[in-house]
Amino acid sequence: MGATYLTKPGGSSGVEWLALDVRSRAAVAEVFEGFRPEVTVNAAYRQADWASTADGAAYVALGVSRVGGRLVHVSSDAVFSGAVASYDERSVPDPITPYGAAKAAAETAVRAVVPDAVVARTSLIVGNGESVHESFVHALATGRRDGVLFTDDVRCPVHVADLAAALLEAAVRGLSGILHVAGADALSRYDLGTLIARRDGLDASRLPTGRRADTDLPGPLDVRLNCTATQQRLQTRLRGAREFLTPPDP
Known part of the structure; x- marks a missing residue:
């Protein structure tokens, strides 16, 4: 198994770590020619960098098309504007931010170069205490950071383990097309x-609230991914946050 990194390798054992800047078409081609993966999962992005998010996805797709194998490309609910109640797998992207536009362009490139690739759109990713959102909540609840949690910014959070399982299943089973891999809530x-x-024993009453609509932050307010069709294709169950963040009974 191989994995790539931009600045430093990860800590997982049993993995061949390969230095790679996906913004370089030549570097991507060299890695693919040398490693020749059977399955490629592309999750590379930088929100403020079109080259990493869009061009990099195109270069990865070209690498897969050159050496063969399957491609699973991780996309985002940022490709949607939030103008409709929910988005299913047939919905056409209508991004309203540069990052959303880069993600939409990446989808187009991937599907054009590798027509049988999987494009997996996901939402806010939550882990076992290690995600950015979880760290922010802890900092707010303990007074270590200023800020607010928006009451009008709605997404369908997914647990990182569910997302990883779904991507692996899609790759192993050779699925293709667009998948919506988000939580049920x-x-x-x-x-x-x-x-x-509440899961982590913090005082939720200390979490300050605000409305994103009252700020000048760009981006959609309410984006809900409808995963019904995807869930019918996957054995992996995509749990809602109310389930995976509820502590088990003692």
């Missing part, structure tokens, strides 16, 4: 933060 960032605080 649509929650505001404040509601999600409350669940995290």
Whole structure:
């Protein structure tokens, strides 16, 4: 198994770590020619960098097309504007931010170069205390950071283990096309933060709230991925945050 990195290798054992800057078409081609993977999962992105998010995805797709194998490309709910109640796998991207536009362009490139690739759109990713959102909630609840959790910014949070299992299943089974891999619950960032605080024994009443609509932050407010069709294709069950953030009974 191989994995790539930009600045430093990860800590997983049994993995061949390969230095790679996906912004370089030549570097991507060299890695593919040398490693020749049977399955490639592309999760590379930088929100403020078109070259990493869009061009890099195109170069990875070209690498797969050159040496063969399957491609699973990780996309985002940022490709949607939030103008409709929910988005299913047939929905056409209508991004309203540069990052969303880069993700949409990446989808187009991947599907054009590797028509049988999987494009897996996901949402806010939550882990076992290690995600950015969880760290932010902890910092707010303990007074280590200023800020607010928006009550009008809605997504469908997914557990990182569910996302990883779904991507692996899609690769192993040779699925193709667009998948929506998000959680079953649509929650505001404040509601999600409350669940995290309660799971971790923090005082949820200390979490400050605000409305994103009252700020000048760009981006959609309410984006809900409908995963019904995807769930019918996957054996992996995509749990809602109310389930995976509820502590088990003692």
